[in-house]
Amino acid sequence: MTAQALTLSQPSLNPWANSSALLPALGNLDAYISAVNRLPMLTLADEQQFAKQLRDNNDVEAAGKLVLSHLRLVVSISRQYLGYGLPHGDLIQEGNIGLMKAVKRFDPDQGVRLVSYAMHWIKAEIHEYILKNWRMVKVATTKAQRKLFFNLRSMKQGFKADAELDDDTHRDTLSPGEVAQVASRLNVKAEEVIEMEMRLAGGDVLLDPSPNDDGDETYGPIAYLTDTNHEPTAMLAAHQRDVLATDGIAGALAALDERSRRIVEERWLKVNDNGSGGMTLHELAADYGVSAERIRQIEVAAMKKMKTALAQYQ
Secondary structure: OOHHHHHHOOHHHOOOOOHHHHOOOOOOHHHHHHHHHHOOOOOHHHHHHHHHHHHHHOOHHHHHHHHHOOHHHHHHHHHHHHHHOOOHHHHHHHHHHHHHHHHHHOOHHHOOOHHHHHHHHHHHHHHHHHHHHOOOOOOOOOHHHHHHHHHHHHHHHHHHHHOOOOOOOOOOOOOHHHHHHHHHHHOOOHHHHHHHHHHHHOOOOOOOOOOOOOOOOOOOOHHHHOOHHHOHHHHHHHHHHHHHHHHHHHHHHHOOOHHHHHHHHHHHHOOOOOOOOOOOHHHHHHHHOOOHHHHHHHHHHHHHHHHHHHHHHO
16 A cells, blocks of 8 residues: 555545535534534645636535535624524525535635635625515615615614613614714615614514414414405305395296295295294195195295206306
């Protein structure tokens, strides 16, 4: 065995030999962060070598070493954006995408370290993710609004820290002087600062909240924002019911003979003062001098005839 082969076969002298094995299984964020912090960092010479191999030979293995050695940078930067309420794992994932874009575009001949070059790409990806997912309604669309979005929160915290000894320590909104300072520092209008502060202060409300811990359905705005009365199919169904209840019933009754029509009306369309139905089979039988069974047969035949007449209205 040659000396070179012997050297590479010793794990202690080749920190990248099992670098992929250092990363834990998916789903354990703490273990992932601990693992990336144990990955070796590159010297300037190693970084230049790997970057040139990637640029000149499209060496995927060299690109992997550049990415792995800077994963801890992504973790560090992502912690700065935890205040937006988004999962830390998702922020890291988006930052890793930015890191890979930076590695792909990195030019070792520019005279800068990859860590300085990659910070811009990592932050850009995280910014884009926050703006797309922090709220259902976008709070920042222009470049100036984005700058204001990501700086206003930290600047407000600085103002609060400076005013700890003041009587107005519980004030959550910016004073006119503070608004002017923010507008001047970020080169935006004071009205834009006030508007962005209102957007950031507004809380999110779930339109259709999930059941609570007791399994009971919670009440959300979707209950009163949804108007099913003006939904097209519901309106058509309601119109059809109205036609059946007016013109349809009247036309079906007109198709019956007088006795059948009276039996149907007395049995189904009249209500007594006590809230009950009209005449019973026995009462109608006594009125017409026939058996109750005969009245029932006439009723069944009349209902079938009415059903046929109502078909044209459906």
